[in-house]
Amino acid sequence: MKKVYYIPLFVLCVLFFTRCGIYGFTGGDVGSAKTIQIDFFQNQAQLIEPGLGQDFTLALQDLFTRQTNLTLVSSNGELYFSGEITSYRIAPMSATSQQTSAQNRLTISVNVRYANTTDEKKNFEKSFSFYSDYPATSQLTGGVQEAAFTEIIDRITQDVFNASVGKW
Template identity: 60%
Template sequence: MKNTLYILFFAINSLLMVACGAYSFTGATTDAETLQVRFFRNEATLVEPTLSQRFTPELQELFLRQTNLTLVNNENADLRLEGEITGYRIIPMSATSQQTAAQNRLTVSVNVRFYNKLNEEKDFEKVFSFYSDFGASQQLVGGVLEAALDEILERVHQDIFNAALGDW
């Protein structure tokens, strides 16, 4: 009787492990094996020189970290991402009683084209955008700029990932 319980317990656990193996906590589902991420040029009117150099490698890293895709550098990839940074704006968000800005907002917009060679119905072209607020007394350089870009790029990259592979 005890052996039968062990066998039953082992069988149920094995089935659960196999069933849960197809699930991804990121929500990403794809039969694709390869991914190409082309360099995202900065075509915004106001250009931050480090933005293009950060954007593409960090996007590649997110896809590699959250999927089993292999990064390739050719047109035969199952999935392909390309686009350009189209917006980099700093605007005042709130005013003080002296009619000066109390807080500024940095907004970055990126136009993305996604191609899925295995399922062309999932292809899209879409603009992704996010922002970060900072005090008007702060200069958007050094640590303030890095913190703002970290927040913005993390959100934009995750939104791109979800749009491309998330079946939510």
């Protein structure tokens, strides 16, 4: 019988919090901004991986359009992201008893410039980096490469989101 009372109470609380603006379920604090511009992140690393810049740019655009109410524009965005991929490195991480590599690490770094025209105190230029480990017996191609890129790009784009509009 108590469950019957909890359901309407829960619905009222959800409506109250969303209507009063106390909490938004998007997870991002965009202030009064309505538009976002995310320029292409060109790959300027010493080792170039074709398509990486496009994959990163699209993932960042997708994250912001999914988790905020911002409209993606090609120019004059109130929130503006630009930058470049600065590093793409593959390095051995651990060795076997035969003195060969047992595991390799792919590390990608991205330099991000963020401008918020509605609150310029939030502007920044920062480097974000993440890695993915894979067995040395595997080549960084096909499914191994796709899984590594997905893991790294997801983490970096989430870090950029949190640094720019994340509330936590």
